[in-house]
Amino acid sequence: MTTSDSPRAEWTVRGTDRDEYARAARVIGEALLVAEDVPAMLERMRPIHDAEGYERVRVAVDDIDGEERIVGATNDFRFEMTLPGGPRRVAGVTGVGVWPTHRRRGVLSSLMRRQLADIHAAGVRYAALWASEGAIYGRFGYGPAVAETEAHIARPHAALRPDAPRDPELTVRLGYAAELRSDLEQVYAEAAAARLGQVARPGHWWDRTLRDKPEHREGRGPKHAVVVRGPQGPVGYALYSTRSKWESDGPAGTVYVQEMRATVPAAWTLLYEHLLDRDLTARIEFEFMPVDDPLVHLLGNRDRLVREVFNSLWFRLVDVPGALSERTYAAPVEAVLAVTDRYAPWNAGTWSLKASPEGARVEATDAAPDVSLDAALLGAAYLGQTPLTGYAAAGLLTEHTPGAVARLDAALHRPDAAFNGSIF
Numbered sequence: 111m112t113t114s115d116s117p118r119a120e121w122t123v124r125g126t127d128r129d130e131y132a133r134a135a136r137v138i139g140e141a142l143l144v145a146e147d148v149p150a151m152l153e154r155m156r157p158i159h160d161a162e163g164y165e166r167v168r169v170a171v172d173d174i175d176g177e178e179r180i181v182g183a184t185n186d187f188r189f190e191m192t193l194p195g196g197p198r199r200v201a202g203v204t205g206v207g208v209w210p211t212h213r214r215r216g217v218l219s220s221l222m223r224r225q226l227a228d229i230h231a232a233g234v235r236y237a238a239l240w241a242s243e244g245a246i247y248g249r250f251g252y253g254p255a256v257a258e259t260e261a262h263i264a265r266p267h268a269a270l271r272p273d274a275p276r277d278p279e280l281t282v283r284l285g286y287a288a289e290l291r292s293d294l295e296q297v298y299a300e301a302a303a304a305r306l307g308q309v310a311r312p313g314h315w316w317d318r319t320l321r322d323k324p325e326h327r328e329g330r331g332p333k334h335a336v337v338v339r340g341p342q343g344p345v346g347y348a349l350y351s352t353r354s355k356w357e358s359d360g361p362a363g364t365v366y367v368q369e370m371r372a373t374v375p376a377a378w379t380l381l382y383e384h385l386l387d388r389d390l391t392a393r394i395e396f397e398f399m400p401v402d403d404p405l406v407h408l409l410g411n412r413d414r415l416v417r418e419v420f421n422s423l424w425f426r427l428v429d430v431p432g433a434l435s436e437r438t439y440a441a442p443v444e445a446v447l448a449v450t451d452r453y454a455p456w457n458a459g460t461w462s463l464k465a466s467p468e469g470a471r472v473e474a475t476d477a478a479p480d481v482s483l484d485a486a487l488l489g490a491a492y493l494g495q496t497p498l499t500g501y502a503a504a505g506l507l508t509e510h511t512p513g514a515v516a517r518l519d520a521a522l523h524r525p526d527a528a529f530n531g532s533i534f
């Protein structure tokens with residue numbers, strides 16, 4: 111670190127534009143230890159930003175020896191995400207990084223504050239992100255809202271149970287992924303609308319999903335899709351690649367599954383039969399899998415599926431009363447919530463929630479609270495996957511009225527697992 115790199119708390123946060131984005135990318139790349147150089151990063155990122163715009167990239171700039179230097183950046187893409195209550199606009203926060211010599215001086219805090227204010231001003235009620243580290247975003251009001259898994263199974267143990275559902279009208283077709291794109295788009299759109307945490311995927315995100323540069327394959331073959339079709343059209347697909355390997359005792363190739371979607375149960379059977387029984391393979395790896403994926407139930411021996419659970423989406427209520435009032439509820443509940451929110455002060459206050467499966471109303475109130483909690487905990491609980499009871503047991507919220515937290519959990523609960531499945 112040179113003397114002139116030494117940080118002074120004099121940065122300002124502002125927007126950027128297409129021309130300046132390369133400088134922001136340099137900071138983000140360095141902070142995130144990205145192996146690519148800036149031109150390669152730009153080649154990857156430009157198509158997304160050209161479609162999404164550059165105006166939501168915010169940068170922190172410092173004046174160093176008379177030169178304005180970018181020392182931090184954040185961005186958000188706008189997604190339509192399936193939430194309890196239906197599809198909603200969500201700010202997908204991403205591209206967060208601070209120049210290594212300027213860390214721990216509040217640069218990120220300034221960026222987060224400005225970003226939340228901008229998201230709120232745009233009328234977007236939610237933000238979500240994939241965190242590089244779980245210790246960063248709780249203070250900014252994000253809660254861990256979704257768990258998903260990566261998984262693998264050894265081919266000899268991967269047989270499906272004999273009563274797995276079958277439909278003789280379904281057929282299987284294998285091809286290069288790009289060639290089958292319209293089938294994938296059709297299935298994905300239907301499946302995404304039905305699954306909490308999924309986002310609608312416009313064309314530029316499909317380009318990203320199907321990107322298949324030989325230099326990025328790391329020894330794997332080209333990206334393939336296997337599509338299941340029925341009389342009405344496509345009903346399932348898996349996107350995958352393979353790697354060939356030979357051991358002294360025989361073939362030991364791997365199938366790498368990037369993503370799978372299906373809209374009818376029998377499609378899962380055909381997709382899994384295809385993936386789990388490719389000749390010359392010994393192992394099948396799934397990059398992202400919902401915790402309630404059908405494979406767990408379809409396997410003859412479910413214990414052979416090795417799964418590692420991780421937190422995926424961190425979720426934030428940018429507008430607490432708005433978000434709570436447009437959600438659906440599994441059971442009637444009435445509760446007064448005292449909410450703290452350091453980074454979105456418009457949420458702080460006492461809110462009366464009256465909700466039932468028929469609808470919900472949220473109003474500011476002077477009544478005594480039943481529960482006091484931070485907005486981050488409401489973000490964690492919002493998708494119905496993370497009970498508040500655990501936070502109460504840990505002493506991280508206060509229950510003033512006995513039973514209030516259990517009643518809130520019963521109302522917020524969703525039986526289906528949320529799943530995002532692709533890092534943005």
Ligand SMILES: CC(=O)SCCNC(=O)CCNC(=O)[C@H](O)C(C)(C)COP(=O)(O)OP(=O)(O)OC[C@H]1O[C@@H](n2cnc3c(N)ncnc32)[C@H](O)[C@@H]1OP(=O)(O)O
Nearest residue numbers: 141204205206207208213214215216217218219239242245
């Ligand atoms: C959605 C995404 O893009 S995830 C990617 C996030 N980026 C990275 O991980 C890249 C590498 N890291 C960085 O660039 C930076 O260290 C950042 C962005 C994580 C933090 O930036 P900073 O400017 O140092 O954060 P800032 O000084 O505002 O710190 C705010 C608070 O977060 C804490 N904090 C910051 N980074 C971390 C961390 N990695 N782990 C734990 N705590 C952290 C600070 O201690 C501080 O705590 P306080 O509020 O109790 O005082």
